[in-house]
Amino acid sequence: MADRFKGFKRWIFAGAVLFLALVLAAAFYWRYDILRTTLDPKVPFQTYEPPPAPNYAQSDAWALLPQRGATGRGSTDVFFVHPTSYDGGRDWNAPYDQPKAARDLAQVMLPNYAAPFARVGRIFAPHYRQASLYTFLTLRDDARDARRFAYDDVREAFRHYLKHDNGGRPIVLVGVEQGGTLVQRLLNEEVVPNDALRSRLAGVYLIETVVPADEFGPEAPVPACTSRHEAGCLVAWASMADGDFQRAQELTNRSLVWNGGGELVTLDGRRPLCVNPLLGARDETRAPAKLNLGAVNATGLEWDSRPALLKRQVWAQCENGLLHTGRPKSTSLRDSGSWTDRRKVDGFNLFWANIEADALARVAALKARTDLTPIPGTPP
DSSP states (O other), rough: HHHHHHHHHHHHHHHHHHOOOOOOHHHHHHHHHHHHHOOOOSSSSOOOOOOOOOOSGGGGGGEEEEEGGGSTTTEEEEEEOOOOOOSSSSSSOOOOHHHHHHHIIIIIIIIIGGEEEOOOTEEEEOOOBBBGGGGOOOOOHHHHHHOOOOHHHHHHHHHHHHHIITTTEEEEEETTTOOOOOHHHIIIIIIOOOHHHTEEEEEEEEETTOGGGGGTTOOOOSBBBBTTOOSEEEEEEEEETTOOOOHHHHHHHHHHEEEESSSSEEOOOBBBBBOOOOTTOOOOOBGGGOOOOOOOOOTTTTTTTTOOBSSOOOOOETTEEEEEEEESSSSSSSSOOHHHHSSOSSSSBHHHHHHHHHHHHHHHHHHHHHHOOOTTTOOO
């Protein structure tokens, strides 16, 4: 009797172990779905109460302002819209001062993506009620609404900047990932219709951003750049490691772009625009690694510190509208971090020095072709 009872207990124990193993296996298999679910606000956007809007007359509504050390050089301004730094959870759109998102912005996004423009001019980088990372993991209407909502803040920040700070200076527009999508609409609605402002546009950079190539042809008001010494044009790319077919499918099939009515829609077969940052041109030639002026992992670096440039790290080639890149030689330039970290833009910049050189060249090209009125109190 005792032996039978012991055997029965062993069966119960074995069954419990098997059940636990199945639960753990299922959790591992569906781990990304589980993580995605934890980021869902679980409230319709139509009934969602967004956080308070930034007041762009206040300095705390800006991630970078000239008086905060982002002084830059010369008489050019850079309007920079940052990428996604808020994971999600309770909110569709982050409070503009959400602590973790603000910390990631300051420690990761700005040193890697805004700092290449520090030598170009004064940087104005607004905080805004960014759409959460979750909105990029689903094509639901709620997510599209949240991403459209973020545009209003960026437009308000840009109008405030133009009214109070620009003073007729040349301007460079920069957006990264979510910020790039918002800057594209800003370009179309606020810059293109304004001939005087467009004449002072040195360049537009939509980094890690999918935009339709057919909207930036040679006859467009702001065409895609065809050489590095061209001003008033647009540079855009979305990159992928060569051979990463899943990434290629995500970029071409799940990216959202603006239509004429201000709605976000899929590409629906349209080809993305790719301007190779190693060439500074819309060109499908493979650019060798020797043209890579310097990649950087600037995460955690103080704003005033210039990062060490890692030269000749990757080759790059535009193919079917996407920027294919080689494997970086340095391990500091490879994906790492949590699942959510790896769904955001990289915590490094493969083209840091090329972006800097490109922007400086376009500003020089603008000033060479245009009789710009000097701004009192600024250097020539």
